[in-house]
Amino acid sequence: MSDSGTSPIIPGSQANHSRPVLWLITLVAVGLSLFQLYSAGIQPLGLFYQRSIHLMLIMMLAFLMFPLPGPKHDRGPISGLVDAVFLCGALVTGGYLVLFLDEIINRAGFWSQADIVIGCIATVTVLEAARRAVGLGMTIIGMVAILYAFAGPRGELPWLGQFLPGILEHRGYNLDRLVGQLYLGQEGIFGLPMGVAATYIFIFVLFGAFLEITGAGKFFIDLAYAATGRQRGGPAKAAVIASAGMGSISGSAIANVVTTGAFTIPLMKRLGYKPHQAGGIEAAASTGGQIMPPLMGAGAFLIAEYTRMPYLDVVKVSILPAIMYFATVYLFVHIIALKQGMQGLAKSELPQMRDVMGAGWHFLLPLLVLVWLLAMNMSPMRVGYYAILTMLAVAVLRFAVWFLFIAPREGQRVTAETLGEALKAGLIKLVGGLELGARNAVAVSMACAVAGIIVGVVGLTGLGLKFSSMMMAFSGGNLLLALVMVLLASLVLGMGLPVTASYIVLIVLVGPALTAEFGVPLLIAHLVVFWYSQDSNVTPPIALAGFAGAAIAGSKPMDTGFQAWKFAKGLYLIPLFMVYNPEIIMGGPLPVLVWTAFIGFLALGAFAAALEGYLFTWMSWPLRLVLLPAIAAAFYPDLMVEVAGVAVMALALAGNWLASRREAGLSGRTG
Numbered sequence: 001m002s003d004s005g006t007s008p009i010i011p012g013s014q015a016n017h018s019r020p021v022l023w024l025i026t027l028v029a030v031g032l033s034l035f036q037l038y039s040a041g042i043q044p045l046g047l048f049y050q051r052s053i054h055l056m057l058i059m060m061l062a063f064l065m066f067p068l069p070g071p072k073h074d075r076g077p078i079s080g081l082v083d084a085v086f087l088c089g090a091l092v093t094g095g096y097l098v099l100f101l102d103e104i105i106n107r108a109g110f111w112s113q114a115d116i117v118i119g120c121i122a123t124v125t126v127l128e129a130a131r132r133a134v135g136l137g138m139t140i141i142g143m144v145a146i147l148y149a150f151a152g153p154r155g156e157l158p159w160l161g162q163f164l165p166g167i168l169e170h171r172g173y174n175l176d177r178l179v180g181q182l183y184l185g186q187e188g189i190f191g192l193p194m195g196v197a198a199t200y201i202f203i204f205v206l207f208g209a210f211l212e213i214t215g216a217g218k219f220f221i222d223l224a225y226a227a228t229g230r231q232r233g234g235p236a237k238a239a240v241i242a243s244a245g246m247g248s249i250s251g252s253a254i255a256n257v258v259t260t261g262a263f264t265i266p267l268m269k270r271l272g273y274k275p276h277q278a279g280g281i282e283a284a285a286s287t288g289g290q291i292m293p294p295l296m297g298a299g300a301f302l303i304a305e306y307t308r309m310p311y312l313d314v315v316k317v318s319i320l321p322a323i324m325y326f327a328t329v330y331l332f333v334h335i336i337a338l339k340q341g342m343q344g345l346a347k348s349e350l351p352q353m354r355d356v357m358g359a360g361w362h363f364l365l366p367l368l369v370l371v372w373l374l375a376m377n378m379s380p381m382r383v384g385y386y387a388i389l390t391m392l393a394v395a396v397l398r399f400a401v402w403f404l405f406i407a408p409r410e411g412q413r414v415t416a417e418t419l420g421e422a423l424k425a426g427l428i429k430l431v432g433g434l435e436l437g438a439r440n441a442v443a444v445s446m447a448c449a450v451a452g453i454i455v456g457v458v459g460l461t462g463l464g465l466k467f468s469s470m471m472m473a474f475s476g477g478n479l480l481l482a483l484v485m486v487l488l489a490s491l492v493l494g495m496g497l498p499v500t501a502s503y504i505v506l507i508v509l510v511g512p513a514l515t516a517e518f519g520v521p522l523l524i525a526h527l528v529v530f531w532y533s534q535d536s537n538v539t540p541p542i543a544l545a546g547f548a549g550a551a552i553a554g555s556k557p558m559d560t561g562f563q564a565w566k567f568a569k570g571l572y573l574i575p576l577f578m579v580y581n582p583e584i585i586m587g588g589p590l591p592v593l594v595w596t597a598f599i600g601f602l603a604l605g606a607f608a609a610a611l612e613g614y615l616f617t618w619m620s621w622p623l624r625l626v627l628l629p630a631i632a633a634a635f636y637p638d639l640m641v642e643v644a645g646v647a648v649m650a651l652a653l654a655g656n657w658l659a660s661r662r663e664a665g666l667s668g669r670t671g
Helices: 019-041 047-065 077-106 111-131 138-150 174-182 192-213 216-228 234-250 253-271 275-291 298-308 311-339 354-373 380-409 416-461 463-475 478-494 500-519 522-537 543-555 557-567 570-580 591-611 621-635 639-670
Strands: none
Touching: 019 047, 019 192, 019 380, 019 416, 047 111, 047 192, 047 416, 077 111, 077 275, 077 570, 111 138, 111 174, 111 311, 111 416, 138 174, 138 416, 174 253, 174 380, 174 416, 192 354, 192 380, 192 416, 216 253, 216 354, 216 463, 234 253, 234 275, 234 311, 234 557, 253 275, 253 522, 275 311, 275 522, 275 557, 298 311, 298 500, 298 522, 311 354, 311 522, 311 557, 311 570, 311 591, 354 380, 416 463, 416 500, 463 478, 463 500, 478 500, 478 522, 478 570, 500 522, 522 543, 522 570, 543 557, 570 591, 570 621, 591 621, 591 639, 621 639
16 A cells, blocks of 8 residues: 555566665565564554564665665665665664663653764654655655754754744754654654554555455456446446556555556557546546545555544545545546447457456455454454455465365376475465565655654644644635645645655644634545545646556656546545535435435536536537536535536536437438
8 A cells, every 4th residue: 555656566676686685675574574464463562662663674675675876876885885874774763762662761851862863863864765765855845844843043053943934933942852852752753654654554555465466456457347348438447447446455546557557558548548548547547546445545544543533434434435536537438438439348358257256256355354354343453464364364275276176177287396386386475475565665654754754843843733824814714715725735745745645744734724723524624635635646747647657558648647637536526525515424314415425426427527528419618617607506515506506417417418319319310
């Protein structure tokens, strides 16, 4: 469920790694995964032990996977020395807390010189590891936060305070106070974001890695093709469904694009979709994977922690909005297929549902176990642990069935040699899964570590309350304007931060304003920010998922990004719908819920039709313009206004259907 990285297999360039370094990466990665499994299911550890050991191993992986290039990109002794220094910094960061935790707790608030020095080393090491694993933007924002804490009359940099606008002024803090906040407390680097990354997120990333290496990805793609392949625009619809399934497991939009897009984009192009359309459809569908239960993205675990709600409750309330999002993308795909006169694939070109289920039904067992255990209110970390064990048990059972029944029936002779080779291959896959899970977790864990620095500074300086005051001032108390500001802020942050980090930073800054000043329920405020944080994947000028789709489709990145932006409009509209119709999330009388869901689906369908200018047949411009205020009325929390909007949309869409029937009748008589 990492939300960063460019490869669905193993992130981190292999080109500059010598064989000993590759072995060391494997050793550290497998050790990290085994440590996480041990603490998740056998012996839970204390807060600081868990988080400090996790961060230490993650940073070691970051420096090994992303070595410092020398001049002209050639590794030299200086580059190797710098990497070695930072590796020692990673060891010191985690090892110091593990070895001296009791003494540190006993002198809480009265830090020794060694505490401060190690805290400085830890902060610099975290920022550099994040620069390598996540990108420069994350490190710059972390450094700006530290400088902001120093700016003020009592800070290390009092001269910097005079450049701050009046509303952002604060007293300023010295080095000891800031290091104590960032490294030696529970509100900085080892705060809640790192706590979630070191427990829930990692274990589900590992679960996704095991599903990936065992072939679950191909199973879900084949399942989607078997279900939709013969419909109009079948490969595109399969892309939507497969991306929903794969994205729910991986939680990474970019990895989802590369994984499913390798199969779906070429088939979409062959069917008649333009290259930039095919790449955009895949990017929009893959982005939705992070909001699709049961796993969702890493942010869903953070929502559960921040709101103090059971993770299962977050999953439950996310089901309907996620279905609304994918239904909108699906409708866009269908409309384009109708407009361009596409047909589905031939039956002979598609996998059969019976064959797909017969070959891969066992991939559903770990997911069923996962959902069942979540419903039993078990801890998400323990749920992930048992889901992984189920996955391994299924793999062993599958091997036993092959060995005892399938191989003899097919006439294969099973000897000690072939059995040994099969066991060796299975062991290699097991080690590969453990390594892949750790590698995939590096980016999100480092993002959470730097996000902890930002959260720590916000808590220390009171920046969150200041930001709330600014939002009230700029929006004039208008909720819609405030939400637009949040959307724009998420877009700007998303240009330099991964989704998880963007969500953490935004919710710390704007969350108090949305809940306290504008009265948005806590859970809805978090969901809105979480959804808006996804938009950087599909919104130019930096649409990462769109660019990944363009690379596979062979199209222009910006054209593909704009297509993805269009297809992913649900990311903008559905959060608005949740804010103005909170009963869709918070619950209410069944008739109200049914009515709210109905108008939501109708409005999103009308929006897709108005944007494309087509539903059952071509739409005139006046009809499309009439639909826009009717769609807006469906979002307004007043029954009479909603009824009026629904009536206009129903009449407009019914008129479009009748026009299509007349056209069909005329063409039939002409024929």
